Amino acid sequence: MLWSRKFRSPVEDVGNSHKSVFGFQKNGGKERVAVPRVPAGRTEMAFVRTVKVDEVPPGTIRELQVEGTTIALANVEGKFYAINNVCLHRGGPLGQGPLGGRNVTCPWHAWQYDVTTGRTLQNPAVGVDCYPTEVRGQDVFVDIASERLER
Numbered sequence: 001m002l003w004s005r006k007f008r009s010p011v012e013d014v015g016n017s018h019k020s021v022f023g024f025q026k027n028g029g030k031e032r033v034a035v036p037r038v039p040a041g042r043t044e045m046a047f048v049r050t051v052k053v054d055e056v057p058p059g060t061i062r063e064l065q066v067e068g069t070t071i072a073l074a075n076v077e078g079k080f081y082a083i084n085n086v087c088l089h090r091g092g093p094l095g096q097g098p099l100g101g102r103n104v105t106c107p108w109h110a111w112q113y114d115v116t117t118g119r120t121l122q123n124p125a126v127g128v129d130c131y132p133t134e135v136r137g138q139d140v141f142v143d144i145a146s147e148r149l150e151r
């Protein structure tokens, strides 16, 4: 089934597959699943479905577009962490870097980030946004509207 371009959002896989329509997303290409929407200026958590658990195996990281923001979603020993994908140095794509334990290395100039906090290893006083994640069934949800505050 083709989806009109003007209806695409909030989740797009940078590499392939996931497209969505208004508050709905394709689920394995067969059904549409409602996604909660909260207006701009919201204060409550607004988790958005992203990928299936098995699409990001333990020890891997990948880029995803969620509501217009590119994130890097990492699986560290079965637990998911989401950080902003844009390296603070010169904008390198963190989701394309190697993940070692809980640390991802920027593929451009090797700055390292702790995916559990978003902080850089070289200077923990700074870091990228880190977003809450939640697994519901076989789906990974991310709330990009609620930057994690405990940095």
Ligand code: FES
Binding pocket: 087, 088, 089, 090, 091, 092, 106, 107, 108, 109, 110, 111
């Ligand atoms: S752009 Fe990431 S280390 Fe330079």
